[in-house]
Amino acid sequence: MQVAIVTDSTADIPREVRERLGIDMIPLQVHFGDESYLDNIDLEPAQFYEKLKASNVLPKTSQPSPADFHEVYSRHVQAGRPVISIHLSSAMSGTYQSALLAKSMLEDEGNVTVIDSKSASYGYGMLVVEAAEMANQGASVDEITARIDKIRKETKLYYLVDTLEYLHKGGRIGKASAMFGSLLNIKPILTIDGEGVVSSIDKARGQKRAFARIAELLEADFGSAPLQLSAVVTPGDTAMADELIELLHERFAISRFFRSEIGPVIGTHAGPGTVGLFARAAASDR
Known part of the structure; x- marks a missing residue:
């Protein structure tokens, strides 16, 4: 069964690339005062920077909940697919911890590997893309994780x-x-x-x-x-x-x-x- 690749919105992978490779993206949120937006879904980059320049206050950001990850993981696990989930550095966000909590909620059902990229933006987005390309070619979990670890160390x-x-x-x-x-x-x-x-x-x-x-x-x-x-x-x-x-x-x-x-x-x-x-x-x- 083909490995499913999951990431979050801070990987900054263009929508067309995510869709072409079948990458599941779980969004963080951006808050301008009382207004909340799903990163790269409700608010695209160009819209955000226009809004940022016009705003008198710096927006705030928040991580996805474990339930957000659990919903995606469960869908793949029930279909019998192993999952590799690659996320923003744990030193910058609690997103990785949310993913780990979601994995624990599965109570050892399925094969879910959660990876702390120790990077940000397309610095790990390129790892996600590489993982998805390998998954589409039939590579195993071990082959994919070994490859992205190698790339991360060389970049x-x-x-x-x-x-x-x-x-x-x-x-x-x-x-x-x-x-x-x-x-x-x-x-x-x-x-x-x-x-x-x-x-x-x-x-x-x-x-x-x-x-x-x-x-x-x-x-x-x-x-x-x-x-x-x-x-x-x-x-x-x-x-x-x-x-x-x-x-x-x-x-x-x-x-x-x-x-x-x-x-x-x-x-x-x-x-x-x-x-x-x-x-x-x-x-x-x-």
């Missing part, structure tokens, strides 16, 4: 934000750091460490220097090897992302490129104008 992640405002509002940096960083045009280069925690790997003064530093980091990671590169950007505010992606295409041999949009939940904490890059050596697929 380097770098984020660049256009403004420090949202990192401050979300509690990622202090008020003084945000104020002086903005005044000095400091661009923090962020990554996600092995424990799934967002951290600053470096910083540069000005956009051009930040771009050059990201290229240097990728060269240190991969040398001159051809790359598979994925990028996530915020829609409607892509000037910085477009310029950085163009630079990387000039500097590296990129054998495979994919671009997606940062959805409402991740965008709440990163803000508009953010670009995330996920790279691994093309030779790792051989």
